[in-house]
Amino acid sequence: MKVRRNLQTIDWNEIKLVVFDVDGTLYDQHALRVRMVRDMLFHTILRRDLGFLSVIKTYRHIRERLGDMEVFDFESHLIAETVATTGFSEEKVLTIVHEWIEQRPLPYLLSCRYPGLTELFAGLKRSGKVIGIFSDYPAYQKIAALDLAADYIVSAQDDGIRLLKPHPKGLELLISKAGFTAAETVLIGDRIERDGIAAQRAGVRCLIRSSRPKQEWQTFVRFDDHLFAPLLSD
Numbered sequence: 601m602k603v604r605r606n607l608q609t610i611d612w613n614e615i616k617l618v619v620f621d622v623d624g625t626l627y628d629q630h631a632l633r634v635r636m637v638r639d640m641l642f643h644t645i646l647r648r649d650l651g652f653l654s655v656i657k658t659y660r661h662i663r664e665r666l667g668d669m670e671v672f673d674f675e676s677h678l679i680a681e682t683v684a685t686t687g688f689s690e691e692k693v694l695t696i697v698h699e700w701i702e703q704r705p706l707p708y709l710l711s712c713r714y715p716g717l718t719e720l721f722a723g724l725k726r727s728g729k730v731i732g733i734f735s736d737y738p739a740y741q742k743i744a745a746l747d748l749a750a751d752y753i754v755s756a757q758d759d760g761i762r763l764l765k766p767h768p769k770g771l772e773l774l775i776s777k778a779g780f781t782a783a784e785t786v787l788i789g790d791r792i793e794r795d796g797i798a799a800q801r802a803g804v805r806c807l808i809r810s811s812r813p814k815q816e817w818q819t820f821v822r823f824d825d826h827l828f829a830p831l832l833s834d
């Protein structure tokens with residue numbers, strides 16, 4: 601297997617700060633999507649309303665592009681462009697995003713959480729590690745809904761960041777807030793083009809949760825992988 605030598609092992613003694621991405625890393629996004637599509641279908645039938653679907657689709661599409669382009673103050677561009685594309689008012693767009701992207705998924709998150717996270721988070725705390733969250737979406741409520749706890753939570757829309765991944769600003773801010781260095785940090789994510797590149801640019805080691813190996817990247821399938829074994833044993 602073609603893996604860089606320095607990626608083959610991770611010395612957890614060197615790591616003080618363990619930073620997690622949220623969506624697709626801490627929970628199964630496909631499982632959540634199935635539940636959300638069911639809710640959207642009910643909503644469409646009951647309310648005879650299709651408009652919210654175009655807002656969500658447009659919003660997501662523009663968000664991805666603003667991430668690729670690394671646009672500063674992405675949120676105001678995102679809302680303005682969604683308003684312009686869909687023809688809905690700003691108030692309506694904000695309401696739909698709040699309801700369908702931020703609030704409605706919350707009660708489903710715990711049932712979609714990946715196994716082994718309670719044990720890993722407990723192991724990290726037991727080993728004296730600091731836990732950080734670095735997300736492109738607001739994450740406080742999600743972490744609580746996942747029944748997990750973190751020492752630091754940083755999201756792309758926070759003041760002082762306002763940039764989506766793969767811009768490393770949020771990660772760098774988190775590391776300095778926690779009082780560590782890039783070398784003492786590891787980022788655990790699911791998207792190479794977002795988490796992987798952000799970590800690389802911040803000089804931070806990265807582990808990618810993936811069912812398939814990714815060339816040049818250290819991956820793992822489950823949170824009870826042998827990679828985490830030193831943290832899981834007492």
Ligand SMILES: [Mg+2]
Nearest residue numbers: 621623624790
């Ligand atoms: Mg993710």
